[in-house]
Amino acid sequence: MSRLYPDAPRVGVSVLCHRNGRVLLIKRGKDPYKDHWSLPGGLVELGETLLEAAERELREETGVKARLGAPAETFDSIQRDADGSVRAHFILTVFCGAYRSGPPEPGDDAVALEWIEPDRLDDRLTTPGTPDRIRRLMAR
Template identity: 35%
Template sequence: MTERPIPAALAVVVRGAQLLLVRRNNRPNAGLWGFPGGKIELGETVMEAAVRELQEETGVEAEARETLTSVDVIIHNNEGALEHHYVLVAILCEYISGAPLAADDVSEAEWFDYEAILANPDAQSPAVGDVARQAMMRLRGS
C-alpha cells in the first residue's frame, strides 16, 4: 500500500464494434478482463503511458486521441483496511495495426464485441462496461 493513489492509464482501443481487452495476471484484478494499461512513469504523459502500455501488453499500435473518463479503483481487504487505490485515466485510442498477442503482465489479449462486454460484467475489472459504453457513445457522436 502506498500513501497516495497510484495514477495509471488505460488504452481504450475500438475497431469497428469491437474493443480490445486483456486478461490480467496480477492483483488486484488477476483473472479478470480489462483494458490494456498500467502505471504512468515519471515524466510521461497519460497519453504516452496509454500507448506504451498497449504496445507492451498486446503488441497493438494505436494513437491516443482523447481522455474519456477517470475511474477510482479502491480495494479494501477483509478487515476493512485499504489495500489498493488506483486512479485510472481511460484514453480513447485509434487502432493503427497489429494482432493482439498477450505479453508483459497479461495472459490473454482479444477483441470483444461491444455487446459481449456489456453482457458479461462478472468476468471484468470494475467499470469496464461503463468505459466501453462511453467510448462507443463518443465514437457515435452521442
C-alpha cells in the same frame, strides 16, 4: 512502489482500443483483479506524460498501436480488504482510439487478449465498471 497496500494512490492509464465495433481487452495476469478481463493499461512512469504512458502500456500489453486522442475519462479505483484497509488505490485516465497497427499478442501483465463486441461484455469476469465504461465511451 507497492501496488497493494500502497502509501498513496498510484496514477495509471488505460486504453479503449477499438476496431470494427470491437474492443481490445486483456485478461490480467497479476493482482489486483488477476484473471479479470480489462482494458490494457498500467502505471505512469516518472517523467512520462499520460499519453506516452497510454501508448507504452498498450504496446507492452498487446503489441498494438492506436490513434489515441485526448483523455476520455478519469476515475478512482479503490479496493478494500475485509478489515476496510485500502488494498489498492489507482487514479486512472482512460484514452480511446482506433486500432492503427501491430499484431495483437498478449505481453507484459496480460495472459490473454481478445477483440470483444461491447454487447458480449456481461458474459465475462471484468474489472469493476469496465462493461459500462466501454459502452458509454463507445457511444460517444
